[in-house]
Amino acid sequence: MVFKLKILLYYFGFLLQKKNLRDRNRLLKLRNKRLKRFWRILKRSDYYRFLLKTNTPLHSFPVMNKVTFMEHFDQINTAGIKKSEAMKLALEAEETRDFSPILNGITIGMSSGTSGNKSLFLVNENDRAKWVAAVLNRVLGISLRKRKVAFFLRANSNLYNSVRSMLLEFRFFDLLRPVNTNLILLEEFNPEILVAQPSMLKEIARAKQKGEINLSLKKIISVAEILEPDDKTFFQSVFNIKIDEAYQCTEGFLASSCEHGTLHFNEDFLIIDKKYIDQEQKRFHPVITDLLRVTQPVINYELDDVIIEKKYCPCGNACMAIEQIEGRSDDILRFTDSSGKEVQVFPDFIRRAVITASDNISFYTITQVNSHTLKCFLEQDNHQVGKNIREKVEKNLRSLFSKLSIEGIMFEFINNNSLDRGTKLRRIKNEYSTSN
Template sequence: MNILQGIRDYRLLNRHLYRFSEEEIRAYQLSELQKLVAFSVEHSPFYRDLYRGLSVKSLEDFQRLPTINKQMMMEHFDDINTCGLKLEAVRDYAVQKDLHREYLGYYQDQYVIGLSSGTSGNKGIYITPKAMTERLPFVFLARSGLPYRDLPFRILFLLRVFSQGFEDVNAPFIHVNYLTTMTPVDEIISRINHDRINILMAPPSLVRQLLPWAGTIKKPLQMIVCYAEVLEKEEKERFQACFGTHVIEIYQASEGQIGSTCRCGNLHINEDLVYIELYDKDGQPVDRPGPLATTMLLTNLINTAQPLIRYEMNDLIQLGKRCPCGSSFRVIEKVLGRNDDVLYLWNRDHVLQPVYPDLVSRWIITTSDSIREFRVSQISHSRLEVAIDLFDSTDEAKAAVTERLRNRLTGELSSYAIDADVDIRIEAIRLPETMAKYKRFTGLKSEGIDNS
């Protein structure tokens, strides 16, 4: 780690967040967008063809460039990335890492490879250069909303899977511990107490599981950081009251670090890391609090290894009023993402074990490239029904994928002492025009237990 570079990053990011005026933000973004487009046209055959005859002299010019989405990104992966990486080799690497649960390490000793299902079906592959991830500790420090008076941070990160990108956050003043979201609650509490954790990072659905145990935490947490799911205002207040600490959220996606919390606890768009365009249902720009943005386009300003320019996201957000922290970065009042249900299944001790949707998504998307879309319904606390839509609709493909997926899901669940029946059916699955209320997972409540 280059400490001097890190200090420069920290000071620069803080200056941008708290001192940039709206005019300075727009000027900075235009400059970065122009450099990104020029670099992409020079090094990416895909963008060279896509932007042929186009130029970017203003933000308005940029906003007229063609958009891309995850399907296009994956179809043109080899020509979009500027590192000469080939999709087949990278995908095989990522899937094998996942199957063997070996999440650390760099591809070709240079790149962190991310694997994500997102909200639009099959998996996406994301590239982050090693040089960028090694600067993460200071980016994290500047944009985590965590006061540096609490250093050193002893963080317990509850994740579906760990990765080299998270490992790279470790530094002399930031110690990251990791547990899977499938870890029993008593083990999580034991780790918090044993390692004297002062920062807990977890999805809201998992923090909810810890509520009855809050009184057993020996040293009060300094902060809880929620991510990956919608954090409702009422639930945030409940967490704060129960754990007696601050609760903040970060807005992170595979495509980029979209939002971070300021010193006042409000979520801001990271205007210097991503360029976010918001539009309403009529295609008109959303630039004020109140209206719901039904279309979000993301441009990652800092990752040139895999340029994502005017990339369509499925999240719906609502802007908030200007923040008292003084920052001119836009405030995110609310993120209206999907609100999938946690699954609750009997384990061999006859205890209802929560199984988190993002983990099951991972198992499904790494089973076969033929799976275009899927939906999971919990029929009882011992039975799941999984509908899949395939690219290859031949009888042989259907039979092979069905058997492979059933074996994968029952095997993964068995490793957590869960013996559940898994029914697989193949059907056409159509996504709605808006993802606001789309649920890929439908579960049962942990209360009102069904003994089937």
């Protein structure tokens, strides 16, 4: 009961603060208040304590990434939990698919990430209550009627279970189950709210289009993978509702979409520094500090994601808006131009070259497999595309490359796209070079 009360308290806290999100100065004032509270808790972290003593400003704290964050796991967390014991418990839970690893009252979550290296996250009851309250406030919304939520996930966690039994009935759909089984179970459950990644939404949308599944959805929230604009349009036309988005990762609840469909960072509790990765200062890696998480402080953590900022959204939210999440830094294709210089080709350019080739392309993946070869998979309504579409895609890509003085690229068109169930779909990826 205490836990539910906490959720309610935090929920009303977010609700009351909502008006402050519309004015940049008030937003920053609110965040400073949260930062002061965060500062006090940080004293419990062996890793950060000495930095506090020397009055080091937050932006000068060490920049973390997945590797360093795991390396200093034991010292960073404020709960005295050792990485070895947390990892053991998380792996056991993954193995048995019994998702309830709790150690000294702390929930342990594990994310394999898309590159296969596992990272652990720790949340205590307060962290969880705040997370649930934020998700209820920004994504699910609250209603006095009990609503059913279908949640497609690679692995369940107590973090997600905690939403259950509020005014929501949550059901977890395991992505490792065959798609058809999940579709049957989904129809049986008949949810009002569907939370899933675009690759799963695509399966559901196709089944609906063919009349194989009947659903009465009121809300769809796209998570975990990048929602491509053309997919968003497709889903909206099939389901006939607006598609919402939540940008959430192991490191925190980062952003959610407003009524105009724009993702806004949760800047009232996130401090976001932009580390630009291109000369035009258009694309950046967010370096985040999450003021809500106290068990495992996330400070100056550089995410791999490549973000393009949106300068204006008519909704009036003063939090930074996102034009596009372009994928991760290792999704950027890298070639050598005719003068021998390395050239980065951002996923968005590849995407445009592909989708503008034909309206009939319903699915594609483009993978760089070596310094000069792209493996391409193109699909039209579950079938391979014809030769003319392949040629158009190749022509578009060649013209893009020639503008960048990249020559001699080979195209290998493949007939099968083997995506392991449960892994995240990355349409454009670089399997060859991941250097920055």
